[in-house]
Amino acid sequence: MCIKMLELLSSGRIYKVSLLASLLETKERNIIEYKKELEECGYYITSIPGRYGGLKLESSCVIPSIKFNEEEIETLKESYSYLISKNDFIKKKEYQNAFSKIFASINEVGDNDDIYIIDKYPLLMSQKDLESRYKFLEEAIKTKTSVIINYNGRNNIETEFKLDPYELFMYNNSWFVIGWSQTRGDITYFKLNRIINYQEMNKKFEVTTLYNRNDYINEYGFKAFEDWYHVEFIVTGIYSSMIKDRVYGKNQEIIALDDSKTKVIVDMQDKEAILKFVLGYGEYITILEPNWLKDSVKKACKKVISKY
Secondary structure (H helix, E strand, C coil), rough: HHHHHHHHHHCCCCCCCHHHHHHHHHHEEEEEEEHHHHHHHHCCCCECCCCCEEEEEEECCCCCCCCCCCHHHHHHHHHHHHHHHHCCCCHHHHHHHHHHHHHHCCCCCCCCCCCCCCCCCCCCCCCCHHHHHHHHHHHHHCCCCEEEEEEEECCCCCCEEEEEEEEEEECCCCEEEEEECCCCCHHHHHHHHEEEEEEEEECCCCCCCCHHHHHHHECEEECCCCEEEEEEEECCCCCHHHHHHHHCEEEEEEEEEEEEEEEEEEEEEEEEHHHHHHHHHHEEEEEEEEEHHHHHHHHHHHHHHHCC
16 A cells, blocks of 8 residues: 555655545545655655645655556556557557557566457548647647648638637547637637648737636537537437437436337537437437427428438
């Protein structure tokens, strides 16, 4: 337990006694005892007072290692296989190099230990092209340099934007850049694989005081850009069980009505995405609310029928 605590403290972070106790699944009074034992072995741990205080390992030292258990090894393999299979994972080469060092310490790992993962809908853009856009924007963010991008929008029309890029982030398995659009005069975001051409401007920028990441992005998506819509529907047949597997928005409730009927209540974003989502379930979905979604499905179905 002392070695595990030492490994946590070796990160250089300040840890509350309560947090260490939680991470080590022990009592707070034991943390104080571990601290004494470690100090007797020559590891100096400072107690920092105050609201943001806690325990911190002061000097750099050799940290004893603990072997991975079976479950941890399987977790590492699965995460490795998953990320390497994604062509939108930017730092794949660096990740492979880092993991080769980890794998070298696991004697059990062999040629047949890979977990087989298939990316059903891989990104059409090559990793090399995506990486070039990522690195270009990463450098522009670091140097606070404005850029010009040619972007293929939803209407499939190429548009030029002058952009002050603030941050890169991944959402729903796609890379985005968010920043101040000089063209629109507002904070906006762009999908990296929809950027056609890009170049630097001979101009530096300052991040506007209006920008706060939490005002625009959360775990559900782009909260400042798209309205939320309350949606209720019933899924039947073969999909009644599958619908229970994922989170589709916030305030979600999933109610099993019987063996072949499931009701979903959820708040979702983006009318176009909601329509596409419900149409994907075809005859197996019945929309209860809202009315505009019912009307949209009717119109879409009439257009489909007219084609055939």
